[in-house]
Every structure is written in C-alpha cells, then in structure tokens.
Amino acid sequence: MAxxxxxxxxxxxxxxxxxxIDDVHIVYKVYASGKRATGAAARNGLFAKKTNLRSVHAVKxxxxxxxxxxxxxxxxxxxxxxxxxxxxxxxxxxxxxGAIYSYARPxxxxxxxxxxxxxxxxxxxxxxxxxxGFAKKDMEKSIDEVAKFAGLEEFIDLPMRTYSSGMxxxxxxxxxxxxxxxxxxxxxxxAVGDLxxxxxxxARMREMRDSAGTVFLVSHSMKSIADTCNRVIxxxxxxxxxxxxxxxxxxxxxxxxxxxxxx
Amino acid sequence: xxxxxxxxxxxxxxxxxxLSTYIKDAFSRRDFAFALSSFSNDAANxxxxxxxxxxxxxxxxxxxxxxxxxxxxLGSNRPDNFLPFLFTGVFLFAFFSGAFSSGATSITANSGLxxxxxxxxxxxxxxxxxxxFLNLLPQLGVLLxxxxxxxxxxxxxxxxxxxxxxxxxxFASGLAMVAARMTVQVRDLTKVIPFITRVAFYVSGIFFxxxxxxxxxxxxxxxxxxxxxxxxxxxxxxxxxxxHTMTAELWIACTVWSxxxxxxxxxxxxxxEERYGRD
Numbered sequence: 001m002a003x004x005x006x007x008x009x010x011x012x013x014x015x016x017x018x019x020x021i022d023d024v025h026i027v028y029k030v031y032a033s034g035k036r037a038t039g040a041a042a043r044n045g046l047f048a049k050k051t052n053l054r055s056v057h058a059v060k061x062x063x064x065x066x067x068x069x070x071x072x073x074x075x076x077x078x079x080x081x082x083x084x085x086x087x088x089x090x091x092x093x094x095x096x097x098g099a100i101y102s103y104a105r106p107x108x109x110x111x112x113x114x115x116x117x118x119x120x121x122x123x124x125x126x127x128x129x130x131x132x133g134f135a136k137k138d139m140e141k142s143i144d145e146v147a148k149f150a151g152l153e154e155f156i157d158l159p160m161r162t163y164s165s166g167m168x169x170x171x172x173x174x175x176x177x178x179x180x181x182x183x184x185x186x187x188x189x190x191a192v193g194d195l196x197x198x199x200x201x202x203a204r205m206r207e208m209r210d211s212a213g214t215v216f217l218v219s220h221s222m223k224s225i226a227d228t229c230n231r232v233i234x235x236x237x238x239x240x241x242x243x244x245x246x247x248x249x250x251x252x253x254x255x256x257x258x259x260x261x262x263x
Numbered sequence: 264x265x266x267x268x269x270x271x272x273x274x275x276x277x278x279x280x281x282l283s284t285y286i287k288d289a290f291s292r293r294d295f296a297f298a299l300s301s302f303s304n305d306a307a308n309x310x311x312x313x314x315x316x317x318x319x320x321x322x323x324x325x326x327x328x329x330x331x332x333x334x335x336x337l338g339s340n341r342p343d344n345f346l347p348f349l350f351t352g353v354f355l356f357a358f359f360s361g362a363f364s365s366g367a368t369s370i371t372a373n374s375g376l377x378x379x380x381x382x383x384x385x386x387x388x389x390x391x392x393x394x395x396f397l398n399l400l401p402q403l404g405v406l407l408x409x410x411x412x413x414x415x416x417x418x419x420x421x422x423x424x425x426x427x428x429x430x431x432x433x434f435a436s437g438l439a440m441v442a443a444r445m446t447v448q449v450r451d452l453t454k455v456i457p458f459i460t461r462v463a464f465y466v467s468g469i470f471f472x473x474x475x476x477x478x479x480x481x482x483x484x485x486x487x488x489x490x491x492x493x494x495x496x497x498x499x500x501x502x503x504x505x506x507h508t509m510t511a512e513l514w515i516a517c518t519v520w521s522x523x524x525x526x527x528x529x530x531x532x533x534x535x536e537e538r539y540g541r542d
Contacts, residue, residue, distance in 0.1 A: 017271050022264045091276055091381050094537040100276040101268035108381065115375050118306040127302065130295035131382040159306075172379070 015067035018103050018214050019089070019183065025097035026059040026084045058084040060238040061098070071209045073229035073246060074218045075253055081238040082218050086185045089216070104182035106216075107132055109172055117161035121152060121171050124160050128175040142178050149204075150174035151197065166192040177204050184208060185216040202228050222250050279536045286529070289383035296386045300394035322357070322402040326350045326409065333470040342472040347410050347504045352469035354406050355496050358399045359435060360460040365391040366439020367446040367456055370539050377539060384539045385532050388439035396432055403428075407503070414505050423502040423509060431495055433521040437528030444532050447539055467492040491520040 031053060059081040066072055074082045087093040089100055090108035115124045125146050129139040147156040150170040152163075160168060169192045176184065186205070193201065205215050205228050219225055225232060225246060232249040234242040242249050268275070280288065308314045330346055342348050369387040370377060377384065403424070411417060446452045467473075467490060477484040487493070494516045501509030 017268075017273065020264065020268050020273060022268075089276065091537070092378070099265070099268075101265075101273035102276045103271070103273050105276070105381070108379070115379065116302070116306070116373070117375070118309070119302050123298075123302045127295065127298055127376075128380060130292060130298055131376065131380045131386075133292060133382070136294040136298065 017065050018068050018070075019066040019106075020101040021062055021064050021066075021085070021089070021098075022101070023061050023063050023098035024059055024085065024088060024095050024100060025057070025061055026081070026088055026093060027096045028056045028058055028084075030054050030056060058238055059088070059095075059235075062235065062238075062240045063098075064233060064240065064243055066214060068214070069209060070231055071205065071215045071217065071229045073225035073232040074216060074235060075220070075222070075225060075232060075249070076235040076241070077257075080235050082235050083187055085235065086187050086216060086218055090185055102183065106183035106185050107176060107181045108185045108187065109176040115160060115172070118159055120158060121147070121150075121156040121160055121163070124171065125156075125175050128172070129178075132176070132179075134179065146171075146174045146178050149178065149200070166194060166197075169193055170197050173201055177201070177208070180208060180211055180213055183214045183216075185218070187218045188220065198224065222254065226250060279533070282530065282533055285383055285385070285533050285536065289385050289389075292382055292386060295382065296390040296393060299386070299390040300397060303390075304394055304397055318398055318401045319405055322354060322405055325357075326353060326405070329353050329470065337471065340471070342475065344414070344504060344506050346413050348472075348500060348507075349470055350406055350409055351500050351504055352467075352496050354399070354402045355431070355499055356464060356467065356469050356492065357402070358395050358431065359438075359492055359495075360463070361395040361398065362392045362435035362439050363442055364456050364460060365395065366435070367442035368453065369439065369443050370447050371450075371453075384536060385440060385529065388443040388532070389436050391443075392432060392435045392439050395435065396428075399428070410503055416505065420502050420509070424499060427495065427499050427502060427517070430517050430521045434491060434495070434517075434524045437521075437524030437526070440528035440532035441524075444535050448535070463492055466490065467496060469496070489516065491517070491524075494520065 062081075062085060074086065076082050084093060086108060088095045089102070090106045092108060115128055119127070122143055125143055126136070126139050129142065130136060143156070144153075147153045150167075150173070152167060152171055152174075155163065155167065160171070163171070173186070173193070176186075184205075202224060205217065209215055209228075215228075217225060217229060229246050232242075232244065232246045233240065234249050234253050242252055265275075279285075304315075304318075308317060311317055313320065326349075329349055333349060334341065334345060337345075365372075366388040369391040370384060373387055377387075407421070442452075442456075466487065468476075473487055473493060474484065477487060494513055497507070498509055498513040498517050500507040501513065
C-alpha cells in the first residue's frame with residue numbers, strides 16, 4: 001500500500017465508483033539464461049546453458065478508485081509498472097495478490113502489436129472489432145468510418161505489415177474508438193501518431209468521457225495528459241507515488257525528473 | 264473492499280470467468296473465429312500465383328505420390344480396392360494432423376492478437392480447426408471425384424460423410440485446445456509435434472490394413488483398434504470405399520471420442536485462460 005494515498009473507499013461515497021484497484025501485486029516469473037552474453041561464462045559450450053527462474057516484482061501494492069466520468073492519466077518512467085497494471089485491469093495479465101473490481105470488462109489498446117501483419121487493414125478492422133465483441137454486420141458498416149478516422153482510406157486494402165508504425169497505431173486507435181466503450185485503456189498507442197491525428201484522437205477521448213465512458217491514458221506526453229485527463233496517477237518502481245489534479249502531479253513529476261538529471 | 268465493490272455493482276476482474284460464462288462469451292464471438300480462419304487462409308495463399316488453387320493441387324499431387332510409392336512398394340500386400348482406401352486415409356489424416364499442429368501453435372502464432380485484445384482464447388485453437396475444415400472441403404471434392412472415377416459407383420452411404428465430418432471437427436477442436444495449452448506451457452513441444460504426427464500416420468493404417476497386419480496378435484489389435492484417428496478413418500472408408508462397412512461399434516467409438524475430446528479439451532484449456540497473455 002502506497003503511503004501517499006489513503007484507500008479511496010474510506011472517502012464519502014458520493015460519486016459512483018467504476019473501477020477499484022485494491023492492493024494489486026504483479027510478479028513476473030521469467031526464465032533468464034544464467035550467464036552473461038560476453039566473457040568467460042559465454043564460452044562454456046553448447047550444453048552449458050543454465051536457466052534459472054527470476055521473479056520480477058512489477059507492481060507492488062497499488063490501490064486507487066476511479067469514479068464515473070473520470071479520464072485518468074497514468075505517468076511514470078519506463079518499466080515502472082504502468083503497462084503491467086493496465087494489462088491486469090484488462091484481464092490480460094493475472095495478478096498475484098489483491099483484487100481489481102470493475103463494472104465492465106475494459107478494452108485495452110496496446111502498442112506494437114500489428115494484429116495480423118499479413119492481412120489488409122480492412123480485414124484487421126473486421127477482426128479487431130469482432131474480437132472486441134461487435135457483430136460482423138456492424139463492423140462491415142463501420143469500415144469506411146474507421147478508415148476515415150485513421151486517415152487511411154487509400155491504404156486500407158494493403159497488408160498491415162506495409163504500414164508505418166504511425167499508420168498502424170492510427171488504425172488500431174480508430175478500430176478501438178469507433179464505438180463507445182464503458183472502459184477504454186489506451187497504452188501509449190498515440191505516441192507515434194502525427195499532430196493532426198493526436199488532436200483528433202484527443203477530441204474523441206473527451207467525447208467518450210462525456211458519454212459516461214471511463215478512459216485510462218498511459219502516455220509520456222505531458223501535453224496529451226494535461227489536455228485530456230481530469231486526474232493523473234504517477235506510478236514509480238511499481239508503487240503509487242502520487243494521485244491528484246493533472247497540474248499538480250505533472251509539476252511534481254517534471255520536477256523529480258529535473259532533480260534526477262541534475263545529480 | 265469487496266463489499267464496497269459489490270454494493271456498487273462492480274465485478275471482480277482478472278479472475279478466470281466461470282466455465283459457462285466462458286463458453287457463452289466464446290460462442291457469442293463465433294463470427295470472429297470464422298472470419299479469422301477464412302482470412303488466414305486467404306493470407307496464406309495470397310503470395311502464391313496460383314492462390315487458392317493450391318488447396319486442390321496439393322492434395323491431388325499428394326494422392327498421386329502416395330499412390331505411386333505405396334502402390335509399388337507394397338506390391339501384393341496391398342489391401343483390396345487400394346487407391347480409394349489410400350486416398351480416403353491420406354486426405355482425412357491431413358485434416359487431423361493439420362488441426363493438431365496448427366492448433367498447437369494457434370496461441371503463439373497469433374501473439375499480436377493475444378497481446379492487444381482480450382477475448383476468450385479458446386477461439387484461436389477452434390479457429391485453427393475451422394481453417395483445416397475449410398481446407399478439407401476442396402480436398403473432399405477431389406477425393407469424391409477420384410472415388411467416382413475408380414469405383415464407378417455412387418451410393419447413399421456417401422451422405423454419412425456429413426455426420427462423420429461433424430464428429431471429426433468436434434474431436435479435432437478438443438485435440439487442438441489441449442495441444443494449444445501444452446505448447447504455451449512447454450514450448451519444446453513444437454519440436455516433437457512433427458514426430459507425433461508421423462507416428463500417428465504409421466499406426467493409423469493409412470496405407471495398410473491394420474486388421475490384416477495384426478491378425479496374429481489379437482491383443483495388440485484389441486488396443487490399437489481404439490485409436491481415434493484409425494476409428495474415424497475406418498468409419499469414413501465404410502461410407503465411401505467399396506468393400507468396407509460402417510459398423511455400429513465404429514459409430515459409437517467415434518461419438519464417444521468426440522465428446523470426450525471436446526469436454527476434456529475445453530476444461531483443460533479454460534483452466535489456464537489467464538496465462539495465455541503472459542509471455
């Protein structure tokens with residue numbers, strides 16, 4: 001339990017909670033090859049490969065409560081556990097201790113994954129939407145809309161492997177955001193989009209928030225966070241460091257980075 | 264905290280859903296499984312000039328090769344009505360081996376989907392089986408044409424292929440789900456899969472008659488005849504190959520195998536549902 005914040009449940013429950021994260025721990029168990037890639041140990045021959053199980057404690061007891069209509073910005077340095085926590089919230093990663101409660105199954109929009117690289121943008125749109133539980137007919141109708149939002153009308157019939165990382169990210173966001181979700185988690189998915197697309201997607205996120213949807217935005221762009229979120233959570237080394245108004249938390253985070261650089 | 268969550272209508276996340284909810288959820292997204300299998304088929308053929316024609320050309324070539332090799336090598340030991348016997352075996356076996364090996368890699372090969380979207384993962388091995396089923400259809404066309412040419416006769420019993428293939432798809436879905444979970448947990452299995460498939464090919468009587476071979480070993484025969492792959496292929500031969508019959512015993516064996524496989528496969532796969540996203 002992070003010392004900076006009391007469990008939100010103890011607050012007077014005037015607003016309706018939609019997500020409760022209660023003392024969540026995530027531990028990864030990874031097989032690490034038990035030797036360095038260089039030096040004497042690396043020259044032990046073919047069968048000398050030793051593997052040992054290492055556990056990495058990625059999230060160490062984070063708790064907070066999210067209320068209806070919140071848009072939450074999640075900030076913190078690389079490897080601080082932000083994405084792990086979001087993946088756990090979406091049900092993609094099991095948690096080792098604690099509990100997550102939510103009124104709907106969140107949809108996560110992650111980075112990197114090209115869905116199915118050999119299929120066209122159009123087919124990826126169909127599949128992505130259907131995997132999120134939308135009907136085939138609805139997706140067939142929305143393809144043009146999705147392509148237009150992503151600004152990819154000309155390229156929608158090309159295989160997704162031919163897209164630049166920005167184009168792929170735009171398409172993924174458009175697929176996820178073309179319908180209202182109860183809870184949408186966007187994990188740095190907008191970082192590679194161009195300025196125009198960023199403005200358009202931020203507007204869409206505000207729209208979703210206004211229609212009572214809850215949005216989590218993980219980003220390293222403080223400007224994006226400040227423009228869209230009404231609450232910011234700072235996670236550092238797997239612990240919740242600060243939780244509050246965007247200006248306050250962003251200022252503290254920026255200051256901490258400045259101090260670290262000065263040292 | 265749990266009471267506070269419950270009072271506000273919140274449900275616990277991350278925990279594996281109940282089996283009934285899981286199956287319902289997967290069934291409601293069946294469109295996804297069908298679309299994924301037909302799209303992957305298209306994508307697999309898109310870079311070839313002959314495209315989808317390969318789905319017909321390859322099995323024909325395969326049948327010709329096996330016919331030539333086993334027909335010559337086996338000489339007088341061939342079972343009666345050899346070519347229809349062999350072709351039925353080869354084409355149906357290809358369905359099982361394809362379902363097994365592509366089911367095994369269905370989670371690992373679609374890691375892009377698994378990492379970015381949450382949906383019931385069982386849809387992936389099932390979709391691999393649907394894909395094999397889509398591949399089987401043109402092959403069955405080739406098979407039936409060949410049978411018609413060789414045997415010069417067509418009977419009502421050919422219709423029995425429809426329930427047989429339904430049972431095969433059910434059986435293969437269970438098999439694919441078991442293989443998928445095992446591959447995620449023990450990656451080494453991908454190395455052994457071609458070997459397992461080979462062994463299954465040799466013991467399931469694709470190009471020889473198991474019954475005749477084991478005529479002096481009744482005990483071995485008593486065990487071997489319960490091999491599900493053998494049962495399915497024998498049943499299909501009973502439907503379409505002259506000189507073979509569909510026995511009640513085979514029908515019962517195949518039905519029991521299908522139900523066992525799909526029940527065990529679903530439960531076994533579902534038990535590890537929350538682990539598939541982890542890499």
